């Protein structure tokens with residue numbers, strides 16, 4: 001997992017309700033977030049600084065902030081999820 005935004009959760013506090021960050025209670029990421037560069041580990045759990053509730057984000061469809069997958073509409077209007085190759089991502093940064 002990327003540590004590029006390791007400080008993204010700076011100031012977060014563990015509370016009884018969950019991880020409190022900027023007035024939000026953060027929920028841990030879900031399996032669909034695995035591989036996303038935005039996910040940040042805080043102590044023993046991984047959270048998403050972009051979305052307090054990743055599960056809810058994904059319940060509407062693909063997360064539009066995901067760095068590891070991309071939604072594509074097929075001709076029939078179906079949404080297809082394409083995994084992005086890590087090598088492609090690296091190439092973009094060059």
Ligand code: SF4
Pocket residue numbers: 029030032033036037038039047048049050051053054057063064065066067
């Ligand atoms: S940006 Fe989306 S896919 Fe990435 S960790 Fe957050 S909720 Fe998950």
